[in-house]
Amino acid sequence: MPQHALLAHDLVRSLGGRRVLDGVCLTASPGHRIGLIGENGVGKSTLLRLLAGVDEPDAGSVTRPAGLGFLHQEMPFDAGATISAVLDDALREAREDLAELERLSEELARVPEDDPGHQELLDVYGRRLEQAQDRRSWDADRHAARVLDGLGLGAFGHDRTLGSLSGGQRGRLALAALLVRRPPALLLDEPTNHLDDSAATFLEEQLRGLCGAVVLASHDRAFLDAVCTDLVDLDPAVDGPVRYGGNYSAYLGEKRAERERWERRYAEERQELAELRHSAGVTARRVAPAAALRARGPRRACGGERWLLGVFA
Known part of the structure; x- marks a missing residue:
């Protein structure tokens, strides 16, 4: 399926009487992983919330792909929900793909090739097949188990409730759910906060393998170096935020130059x-x-x- 860009145009946002973002534009195309950098208070988290639609700008607009994923500070589940319920929700789209492909296959088998509706059915099947391939729907359950292991949650029983997990464990589970979903665009705010070195390395590998756009804010320079294809410096400048091509090392080289x-x-x-x-x-x-x-x-x-x-x- 065609991947769509995440677009922000002339975003303005004031908080507490202070203008945090002033005319910010951003294009996050599929395959690009953009890091937001700058001192605390320059608007990294605010920009992510506007891109996600969790907050509304005072002016400007955002065009986002359907199904965009955003790493929230807290998961949209109550304390009594289980790990299994979180995984079922993350796997829902992949399972729907497989069920719909099976239904379409059966319908195609019943409709003769010379029937006027056969080609339309074939087109619908083709689009759903591409979507399933992008999501790797056939491998979704195995991928989910691998993600849990990679983020240090593999040993947790799926009947554990969210209320029994620490804040850091819930944060890792929220991140795991997004990686299992493989959304068309992904927004992450300090994703390595609760990760050890091994889990951070696993996350780097997962993000590099995504087809869609990724926009993230992080103070972890090694992580920015390993993941990012572009960086946007939100520190105040005469011409507004400056975008640099390359990872964090390339950014430092350009700043030195x-x-x-x-x-x-x-x-x-x-x-x-x-x-x-x-x-x-x-x-x-x-x-x-x-x-x-x-x-x-x-x-x-x-x-x-x-x-x-x-x-x-």
Whole structure:
């Protein structure tokens, strides 16, 4: 199935009387994994919430793919829900794909090829098949088990309730559910907060394997380096947020190059200013004697003075 881009246009959002985002634009195309970076308070989490539709902008618009996934701080389940219920919800779309493909196959078998409705059925089957392939629906249950293991939840009984899990464990389960779903676009806010090194490495591998767009905010530089294809620096700048191609190391290299260019321009401007000052000083010293002579008024000049007056007249 065709993957659609996540688009934000001229987003404005104020919180507590302070404008956090001012005219932010962002295009997250399929296959791109965009990291949001900047100091605390520049609007990384706010931008993710606007992209997800959890919060509304004061101005601007967002166009998002259907089925977009957002890593919430808390899961949309009550404390009595079980791990099994969370997994069933994450696997629901894949199971629907398989059930619909089976139904369409049976219907195609009943409709003769020369029937006018056969081609339409075949087209519907083809689209559903592509969707199932994108979601890897046939492998969904095995993939779910692998994701739980990779995020350190494999040993948990599926009858465990969310209320019996720690905050970090619930966060990892929420992340696991999104990875099992494989949504067409994925938004993540500090996804490595509750992960050890092994789980973080597993998450990196999973994100690199997704076909859709990923937008994430993280302070984990190693994670940004391993995952991102682009970075958006939200720290205040004259022209607004700046997008850099490449991972975090590439971003640091570009920032160093920018700094070196700025230092060269500054040195050149200082040199030019020094030369202008020197030139102005020389001109002033040449003009000063003539100005002094004129200030004395007319009188008989000796030969030397007549010569100077002729020079500076």
